[in-house]
Amino acid sequence: MDHGQGDSSDPSLGTIPLSDPRCRDDTCLAFAVAHNLSQKEVSYYYQYEYGHWTTWLYVILVFIFLLAHGVRTWNDRSPRTNQIGEKSLRSLHFKAVAAVRYLSYQRFSGKLFDWLGLPSYGLLGAFLLLALFFAILTFAVRPYYRQFRGFGSPPLAIRTGLMATSCTPILLALAGKANVITLLTGVGHEKLNVIHRWVAWMCFGLSLVHTIPFIVAPLREGGYEALREQFYSPGGFEYTGVPPLAMLFGLVVLSIPYLRHRFYEAFYHLHILLAISYVGLMFWHSGNLGDSWAYLWATIAVWLASILVRFFHFNQSFNVHNQWIEGSPTHLHALPGNMTRIDVLAPHGFSWRPGQHCFLRFPSLSIFDNHPFTIANSCASSRTTMKADSHKQDPQPMTFFVRSHTGFTKRLSKYIENNADISASAWIDGPYGGILRKVENAFDSILLVAGGAGITACLAWLQHITSSMELQVVRTRRVSLIWAVHEAEHLDWVRTELSEIASVDSRGNIEISFYVTGPASDPTPHPQLNRADGGMDREIKVDTDEDALNQASPGNGSRSLGIHHQGRPPLADLIPSMITSPRSLVIGCGPESMKIDLSNACARSQRKVLNGEVEEIALWTETFGW
Helix, strand or coil, X not given: CCCCCCCCCCHHHHCCCCCCCCCCCCCCHHHHHHHHHHHHHCCCHHHHHHHHHHHHHHHHHHHHHHHHHHHHHHHCCCCCCCCCXXXXXXXXXXXXXXXXXXXXXXXXXXXXXXXXXXXXXXXXXXXXXXXHHHHHHHHCCCCCCCCCHHHCCCHHHHHHHHHHHHCHHHHHHHHCCCCHHHHHHCCCHHHHHHHHHHHHHHHHHHHHHHHHHHHHHHHHHHHHXXXXXXXXXCCCHHHHHHHHHHHHHHHHHCCCHHHHHHCHHHHHHHXXXXXXHHHHHHHHHHCCCCCHHHHHHHXXXXXXXXXXXXHHHHECCCCCCCCCCCCEEEEEEEECCCEEEEEEECCCCCCCCCCCEEEEECCCCCCCCCEEEECCCCCHHXXXXXXXXXXXXXXXXXXXXXXXXXXXXXXXXXXXXXXXXXXXXXXXXXEECCCCCCHHHCCCEEEEEEEHHHHHHHHHHHHHHHHHHHHCCCCCCEEEEEEEECCHHHHHHHHHXXXXXXXXXXXXXXXXXXXXXXXCCCCCCCEECEEECCEECCCCEECCCHHHHCCCECCCCEEECEEEEECCCCHHHHHHHHCCCCEEEEEEECCHHHHHHHHHHHHHHHHHHHCCCCCEEEEEECCCCC
């Protein structure tokens, strides 16, 4: 842009020095020479390579996770093939993994960190390395600015802008419920969503660094008037860059866990609107310079693919194999403690893994609300070899337990408060998430830890593993459940299901402990599950004496399955003491504070691996808030 004050056709401009205020474009020989030297020192076109390097980074990372997923899938294909090699090599491998887990599983504890939703040390370390990568690309090459704005845009601004733009495709890929990253790596979208949020913050940081030089450069050259002139110049990138930056700011700030959880429905709709606006405005801002639009077209391709797969495959009301716009028969039943039980008859061929969730929509209640709930029972086909065509299987019931909070769940609770039982129709979108590997073929024991309504994910695993152990088709030989509830009456939510599980436990491989964290109340009953010699005693006994609960009755041949405790479970002591099998997996689902305590307990338990007491201790916590 010409900032000169003289007539550009004046032949005298060809000989004036660069220090002359009139020498501000290439008609001035000194300016043209300095301009060429500046571009030779730091080429404008070379800055596009930074976007390519950023793209290669996440392509390589996805490929590494793809290889790891392939190796795990191969090792987990049957209970007998999950071996690493010679004993000495296996021991070295497990100890190396345990050392990494000792650090990576740990999390910051306290109300502040619950509010911030900080991930584990391992993820934080990975994000810091990613931030370091971006920082090196950003600041390693000098100069950051050119002597004059007329020499071209500041190199610091160009490369950071291209790095931020190149992050857009992976941001959308990580955000989708049905996405190619999950297909390639086996990592569910709810886990990828954590990475999505942190990469978004880095993209915002790069965008800020991209913006600042465009403000500083004209200010240094001509003060506020120069900035104002540059900002409002026709086609100026300074002007077109403000709206997408504002959209990105709204996206990251509203994704702060506290705001997202407190205003989930408003966040959900605003997030989609802001994301669409951001991508559209980026087309306007980048102006198809270089390959900038290639990243944006790739983003749209990834986004459309995710939407189409979700709509025509995962959404059962529009699945290509099902009758369109046909809901599934649903029964809703009110339970104590603001809990609603939802039983849905799944379509033909619908199957799921333990811990997975579905989005449910009730057209009779609200056609626009679509909320995720964990499936609380196991799928019959997941406990078999699944050699038959899944679409020939009979419909199976799915059970959900929904705790009333605000928004949709509160409206759902009011919907049935006048009627204890209601029949309705539900649209199913799923299943999503969960552990996609066959952990029952990889671990000798599985420890389930649930807090309150977190029993939904753990109950499905308990059913799945128990039935599989009875069929003797898995490696797992022991499963334990620790369930903490605020009130004893909450144990009634799944009393029938626990009774049925106990009835098939012929080898005594199940251990269940209940923890009531609220005030003790003698008149409040709690269940005790007893198994007699001939099978499960269907009568749920009530006893307020803890000693009686913890003892079997030798006279009638029964033993206590569920052990009652008062107070919070001391996970720091419980977890190490309960892990005795060579290879153990801990699965947790519940409040954030409980998951933090569980992560720290599993981190400290890695000492048992390092000391040679056991081979492996792995952890999986269910993540919500998408």
